[in-house]
Amino acid sequence: MTVFRSLERRIAVVFVGLLVFVMVLMLLIVGRSSEVIIGAESQRQLAAGARNFSNLIERDRRQLELAASVLAGDFGFREAIATQDRATVLSVLRNHGSRIGARMMMILSLNGEVLFDTRRPAEASHTFLFQALLDRAKQEERSGDVVLMEDMRPYQIVIVPIMAPVRTAWVVMGFPVEDTWAEEFSRSSGLDVSVVSAAGGIRASSLPPALRQALTAVQWEALDEQPKQLTLAGYHYHAVSLALGSQARVLLMLSLERSEAVFRNLEHILFIIAACSIGLFVVGSFSLARRIAGPVNHLVRAAQRFEAGDYSPAATVSAPDEIGQLAASFEHMRAGIAAREQKISRLAYEDTLTGLPNRTRLTESLSALGPDDHAVIAVLDLDRFAPINDALGHRVGDSLLQLVGSRLLEIMPQGGMLARLWGDEFAFLIEKAEPETARQFAERLLEALRKPIDIDGQKLDVSGSIGMAFYPDDGCDMDVLLRRAELAMYAAKQRQCGCMFAAEVGEGPPPEQLSLIGEMRQALECNQFVLYYQPKLDLAANQVVGAEALLRWQHPERGLIPPGNFIPFAEKTGFIREITPRLLEDIAAQAASWRERGMQLVLSANLSARDLLNPGLVRLMRELLETYGLSPQALCLEITESALMEDPMLAQAHLAELAGIGLKLSIDDYGAGQASLAYLKSLPVHELKIDQSFINSLALSPKDAAIVRSTVALGHALGLSVVAEGIESQTDLDWLREVGCDIGQGYFIARPMPAADFSAWLTRRALI
Ligand code: C2E
Ligand code: MG
Ligand code: MG
Numbered sequence: 001m002t003v004f005r006s007l008e009r010r011i012a013v014v015f016v017g018l019l020v021f022v023m024v025l026m027l028l029i030v031g032r033s034s035e036v037i038i039g040a041e042s043q044r045q046l047a048a049g050a051r052n053f054s055n056l057i058e059r060d061r062r063q064l065e066l067a068a069s070v071l072a073g074d075f076g077f078r079e080a081i082a083t084q085d086r087a088t089v090l091s092v093l094r095n096h097g098s099r100i101g102a103r104m105m106m107i108l109s110l111n112g113e114v115l116f117d118t119r120r121p122a123e124a125s126h127t128f129l130f131q132a133l134l135d136r137a138k139q140e141e142r143s144g145d146v147v148l149m150e151d152m153r154p155y156q157i158v159i160v161p162i163m164a165p166v167r168t169a170w171v172v173m174g175f176p177v178e179d180t181w182a183e184e185f186s187r188s189s190g191l192d193v194s195v196v197s198a199a200g201g202i203r204a205s206s207l208p209p210a211l212r213q214a215l216t217a218v219q220w221e222a223l224d225e226q227p228k229q230l231t232l233a234g235y236h237y238h239a240v241s242l243a244l245g246s247q248a249r250v251l252l253m254l255s256l257e258r259s260e261a262v263f264r265n266l267e268h269i270l271f272i273i274a275a276c277s278i279g280l281f282v283v284g285s286f287s288l289a290r291r292i293a294g295p296v297n298h299l300v301r302a303a304q305r306f307e308a309g310d311y312s313p314a315a316t317v318s319a320p321d322e323i324g325q326l327a328a329s330f331e332h333m334r335a336g337i338a339a340r341e342q343k344i345s346r347l348a349y350e351d352t353l354t355g356l357p358n359r360t361r362l363t364e365s366l367s368a369l370g371p372d373d374h375a376v377i378a379v380l381d382l383d384r385f386a387p388i389n390d391a392l393g394h395r396v397g398d399s400l401l402q403l404v405g406s407r408l409l410e411i412m413p414q415g416g417m418l419a420r421l422w423g424d425e426f427a428f429l430i431e432k433a434e435p436e437t438a439r440q441f442a443e444r445l446l447e448a449l450r451k452p453i454d455i456d457g458q459k460l461d462v463s464g465s466i467g468m469a470f471y472p473d474d475g476c477d478m479d480v481l482l483r484r485a486e487l488a489m490y491a492a493k494q495r496q497c498g499c500m501f502a503a504e505v506g507e508g509p510p511p512e513q514l515s516l517i518g519e520m521r522q523a524l525e526c527n528q529f530v531l532y533y534q535p536k537l538d539l540a541a542n543q544v545v546g547a548e549a550l551l552r553w554q555h556p557e558r559g560l561i562p563p564g565n566f567i568p569f570a571e572k573t574g575f576i577r578e579i580t581p582r583l584l585e586d587i588a589a590q591a592a593s594w595r596e597r598g599m600q601l602v603l604s605a606n607l608s609a610r611d612l613l614n615p616g617l618v619r620l621m622r623e624l625l626e627t628y629g630l631s632p633q634a635l636c637l638e639i640t641e642s643a644l645m646e647d648p649m650l651a652q653a654h655l656a657e658l659a660g661i662g663l664k665l666s667i668d669d670y671g672a673g674q675a676s677l678a679y680l681k682s683l684p685v686h687e688l689k690i691d692q693s694f695i696n697s698l699a700l701s702p703k704d705a706a707i708v709r710s711t712v713a714l715g716h717a718l719g720l721s722v723v724a725e726g727i728e729s730q731t732d733l734d735w736l737r738e739v740g741c742d743i744g745q746g747y748f749i750a751r752p753m754p755a756a757d758f759s760a761w762l763t764r765r766a767l768i
Helices: 007-073 075-082 086-100 131-140 179-189 209-216 256-307 322-349 359-367 385-392 394-410 435-450 478-495 511-525 567-573 576-596 609-613 616-628 641-646 648-661 677-682 692-696 702-717 730-738 755-767
Strands: 104-108 113-117 143-148 154-163 167-176 192-197 202-205 228-232 235-243 248-255 375-383 417-422 425-431 453-455 458-460 463-471 499-501 529-538 543-555 559-561 602-607 635-640 664-670 687-690 721-725 743-745
Touching (some): 007 143, 007 235, 075 167, 248 256, 375 385, 394 425, 576 602, 576 609, 576 755, 609 641, 616 635, 641 648, 648 664, 692 721
Parallel strands (some): 602 635, 687 721
Antiparallel strands (some): 143 154, 192 202, 235 248, 375 425, 417 425
């Protein structure tokens, strides 16, 4: 039921329902009680009326008897009777009768003959009609009753003897019983009275004519002495009949309407009181219910707003009761959640070091751009930040980033956004920017960076490279746009031209690669980078003497990703510098663990240019050797020619230091780049790895075979051991052994495998 869904209605309906129930019950009880009371009261009144009636008859009878006795005692009268003086007797009877109001006077002989009758003076004697009355008078000396005369009119009559001194005759005196008599009785008793004859017809009545008419329809037989209900012309009566004789009955009636009137009135008042109290209760309970449910509903709405992310304070509920306390707790909860949410969103959207918006915040703003908007995204990367960070420590590096951030903020155009993406990479989002204004802005940026930055009295020169991509011309997808701006920035860095547009650089790596890059950071945190090991075989001794650690990305969805798909970009972005130390530590741990199990293997790690130029590398290697208790010869570092060529002086200096520790150093992919022979002479390396492109084509290309043969000879001449990688056949292996190549590596010997499989492979090989 929908009515009961709302608390407010439920409270009100329950309260009002209860009251209505109580009131209806009360009215029913009152109604029932008044019926009982009315019944009992009617019985009582009718009984009292009957008694009154008997008393009245008795009183009238006494009066008549007295008057009759006086008459009977009159000597002259007795004389007149004795002498049969008809005129005198009738005259005395009339006089006496009119004095007491009797309208009928008779003298009876002792045997019941009517001798004189004032109503019929001339008539001769005839028999008295009411013998029974006369007989009673004979026994009791007097008698009286209401009787119907010959003319069917009721009379109240008395019979008394005339004593002279013995009984000589009877005097009969009578009053007519008429409407006035009935009305008088009605007035004094409060009851209606009617005299009903057996022959039908109302002889006297206090009832109004219409009801009198209705009464004639009531059967004579029904008028016994039992109390009964009568309905006359729609009026209800309690009635009782008094037997007066065989011919007539007196009917006493009490109008139920009249006796119920008081109770009806009371019920009416009670009904009004009940209706008013229900009305008041409805108003009261609704307002109480609203007082209870109102604040609750208010809190519900506030909770719904919280759910929708709106934490604005709810209007206060200032009730001092439990609801008020609930509202206060609710407000505390809201403030707590709002503060935490604010903190969380700050953590989620703010770069903690600089206080600037972070990458997430920037990409959200980018994705909010509509199809009609125009914007430029400018990515700025500091040049030479890594060496500063490494050389002067992270504290200085952090301060530098903070100062650069605030300097960049100063020149940010109104309405733009400056975010720190990560590391030393910042990005601007500027809406409604045209290429020309964007280029001017980039120049202002570079200019702003040109001023040296003062940290603890130390003046640092920083510069940056900027890449710009335009929305929507260079892409609508924010990842693509940001990547294209980054690619443009790398291009600007490489060309050292300060700023480049994405359109000048092109699409860059395929989208698959782009999205992989975005996940690299997470991969590092989740240990998705794993190392595979490929054996290095001493060709002369036919013995495994080492293994090269090769990186794989164990991607949760894409499976095993080869290094060629992500290392180049990790190198470009500088992210490789976060990966390599972890790998070096893994390799050192692996070497120590294998050595403990008696596998004296030299493990080789690949270094990229950025790693080699990292001044922290030497310190790291020292620490690793110490931590894992390794001799420096247990590890070999492979460096590509291109890494050497990027900053030959610095590379050479670092190599010298590494060699100084005693670590083995190897030139990887020799012959694929443009390494000068002159470097080979001066570099402190121990190994030369001939690029596999030469080995692959040994059988096919005599020129390549010649190059390999002479490179082996050259290496030996320089005191280096020579490694051939990419050996895929027995023929190549045999040929290489023949020409004196020291070490071989390739799928023919073994494919790179997880460290866990390596010892099993070694055991299997020993058994063959
Ligand atoms: P690389 O250092 O020259 O490693 C040799 C590559 O040749 C490996 O490829 C290896 O699996 C593959 N190879 C070995 N034997 C054969 C063979 O018989 N035939 C053919 N076709 N290939 C063979 P991988 O593992 O895909 O690595 C590719 C390159 O990625 C490596 O070349 C190296 O420059 C780089 N790399 C791998 N791991 C790392 C790392 O941990 N750090 C850095 N900076 N670079 C790494
Ligand atoms: Mg290598
Ligand atoms: Mg190689």
